[in-house]
Amino acid sequence: MKKLYLMTPGPTPVPEAVMLEMAKPIIHHRTAQFQEIIKQVEEDLKYVFQTKNDVLIFASSGTGAMEAAVCNLLSAQDTVIVVRTGKFGERWTEICKAYGVKSVDIDIEWGYAADPKIIEDALKKEPNAKAVFVTLCETSTGAEINTKAIADITSKTKAVLVVDAISGLGACQLKTDEWGVDVVVSGSQKGLMIPPGLGFVSVSPKAWELVKQSKSPKYYFDFVASKKALDKTDTPYTPAITLIIGLAKALKMIKEETIEAVWSRHAKMAQATRAAVVAMGLELFAPTAPSAAVTPVKAPAGIDGEQIVKLLKSKYGIWVAGGQAQLKGKVFRIAHLGYMTATDILMTISALEMVLVELGVKIKQGAGIAAAQQELAKK
Numbered sequence: 173m174k175k176l177y178l179m180t181p182g183p184t185p186v187p188e189a190v191m192l193e194m195a196k197p198i199i200h201h202r203t204a205q206f207q208e209i210i211k212q213v214e215e216d217l218k219y220v221f222q223t224k225n226d227v228l229i230f231a232s233s234g235t236g237a238m239e240a241a242v243c244n245l246l247s248a249q250d251t252v253i254v255v256r257t258g259k260f261g262e263r264w265t266e267i268c269k270a271y272g273v274k275s276v277d278i279d280i281e282w283g284y285a286a287d288p289k290i291i292e293d294a295l296k297k298e299p300n301a302k303a304v305f306v307t308l309c310e311t312s313t314g315a316e317i318n319t320k321a322i323a324d325i326t327s328k329t330k331a332v333l334v335v336d337a338i339s340g341l342g343a344c345q346l347k348t349d350e351w352g353v354d355v356v357v358s359g360s361q362k363g364l365m366i367p368p369g370l371g372f373v374s375v376s377p378k379a380w381e382l383v384k385q386s387k388s389p390k391y392y393f394d395f396v397a398s399k400k401a402l403d404k405t406d407t408p409y410t411p412a413i414t415l416i417i418g419l420a421k422a423l424k425m426i427k428e429e430t431i432e433a434v435w436s437r438h439a440k441m442a443q444a445t446r447a448a449v450v451a452m453g454l455e456l457f458a459p460t461a462p463s464a465a466v467t468p469v470k471a472p473a474g475i476d477g478e479q480i481v482k483l484l485k486s487k488y489g490i491w492v493a494g495g496q497a498q499l500k501g502k503v504f505r506i507a508h509l510g511y512m513t514a515t516d517i518l519m520t521i522s523a524l525e526m527v528l529v530e531l532g533v534k535i536k537q538g539a540g541i542a543a544a545q546q547e548l549a550k551k
């Protein structure tokens with residue numbers, strides 16, 4: 173028999189209560205019953221996004237919501253600044269390119285967050301930049317940016333701040349309105365604890381001004397059409413009914429726990445994971461700006477990171493993620509994201525120690541799990 177445990181930074185495990193909701197017979201979306209659900213989901217999404225702005229919902233993965241942000245805010249020949257802290261930061265550039273938007277790319281060494289000062293300087297050099305794109309938690313490197321400091325800078329300029337919070341939402345602290353973040357993009361299969369298939373975008377009044385000017389082609393992802401329907405508690409097209417019903421339940425769980433408690437649960441799991449791998453003698457990939465959502469760990473010298481991933485899965489049923497792009501084989505990534513608790517971390521760290529011993533890596537067996545226990549026991 174095989175029992176599997178998903179410890180990847182998306183998709184993440186779906187709570188049983190959410191799966192049961194989604195197993196119920198499908199209902200029609202043009203009904204008062206579904207309108208009630210939309211209303212509740214919208215209210216609870218605003219709570220999780222920490223915003224009063226509308227949160228638009230699309231039937232797409234997170235990348236669809238990223239594309240929607242680009243084609244609704246900008247036009248060909250517009251200039252934007254893209255802060256690239258890893259693989260997902262690069263995606264902003266690729267999407268901009270597809271729409272003829274000129275991106276000034278700031279490449280940050282992988283594993284590090286961007287110094288807000290660099291963004292301030294870039295905006296001085298490009299005073300006509302209409303937007304700054306960043307990644308809250310760069311899932312490929314594990315680094316988390318200082319969103320508040322960056323928002324302080326963009327708030328004083330004409331540029332809107334667009335944050336890819338696909339893995340960050342519901343894990344890393346994010347106070348959209350309080351910090352002055354204009355556009356927050358997210359997806360369903362990470363911190364929100366439901367399967368893949370929904371993309372979200374929150375849009376500030378400053379960002380809506382840009383939407384009015386945008387000439388980029390769009391149809392399904394048109395923010396104006398989406399907002400018009402939302403104002404009538406409706407959707408322009410058939411929504412992903414089942415996922416939205418699951419989302420309603422997942423959001424209720426988050427609200428009951430409170431967003432502050434959700435953030436601290438993630439921070440604590442992250443802290444325990446880091447303490448454990450360091451105690452084992454392994455090295456963190458992003459020690460200076462570690463995120464609350466995922467911890468990439470450098471593979472020990474002479475060991476292929478993919479082998480650790482494979483063994484954890486085949487022997488213990490634990491799915492962690494390997495490295496992406498140039499980090500393939502060099503790191504493995506342990507998620508602490510969404511429907512995960514201290515117990516999941518204990519299980520993963522314990523199995524990791526066994527796998528490393530099996531691979532002949534010299535570690536002090538038990539040191540990692542002891543460190544994790546100590547962190548998790550802290551009040």
Ligand SMILES: *Cc1c(COP(=O)(O)O)cnc(C)c1O
Binds near residue numbers: 235311368
């Ligand atoms: C997962 C992820 C994406 C891509 O989302 P999809 O749902 O796979 O399209 C983009 N950015 C970040 C930071 C992510 O973690």
